[in-house]
Amino acid sequence: xxxxxxxxxxxxxxxxxxxxxxxxxxxxxxxxxxxxxxxxxxxxxxxxxxxxxxxxxxxxxxxxxxxxxxxxxxxxxxxxxxxxxxxxxxxxxxxxxxxxxxxxxxxxxxxxxxxxxxxxx
Numbered sequence: 001x002x003x004x005x006x007x008x009x010x011x012x013x014x015x016x017x018x019x020x021x022x023x024x025x026x027x028x029x030x031x032x033x034x035x036x037x038x039x040x041x042x043x044x045x046x047x048x049x050x051x052x053x054x055x056x057x058x059x060x061x062x063x064x065x066x067x068x069x070x071x072x073x074x075x076x077x078x079x080x081x082x083x084x085x086x087x088x089x090x091x092x093x094x095x096x097x098x099x100x101x102x103x104x105x106x107x108x109x110x111x112x113x114x115x116x117x118x119x120x121x
Contacts, residue, residue: 013045013049013052018105018106020052020059021099022102023037023041024059024062024094025095025098034066039060041056054110057120057121058113058116059098060119060120068117073090093115
């Protein structure tokens with residue numbers, strides 16, 4: 001009894017990777033979804049699209065890191081007000097870096113997200 005291995009090649013789809021990076025901005029429109037939409041795009045395409053697995057992990061790690069940093073800002077806001085500055089910085093970072101990295105992905109580069117914790121490796 002022989003088991004046939006299915007062999008296939010991954011296709012390159014920079015546009016979908018760009019959309020995955022930009023999907024983090026859905027929160028600006030809906031108020032939620034900056035983790036959910038990229039997670040769905042990554043999980044459904046990581047085995048089909050070249051570079052999607054690497055970039056999807058980075059996007060999800062970035063979004064999870066933002067959640068952790070926001071949770072850290074809450075007690076800082078209550079204690080000394082420094083958390084407000086943290087929230088402002090996180091808000092700017094959560095808009096700017098997905099756009100920068102979408103442009104990098106469109107150019108064929110593998111973008112990185114700063115201060116991103118490694119939850120998924």
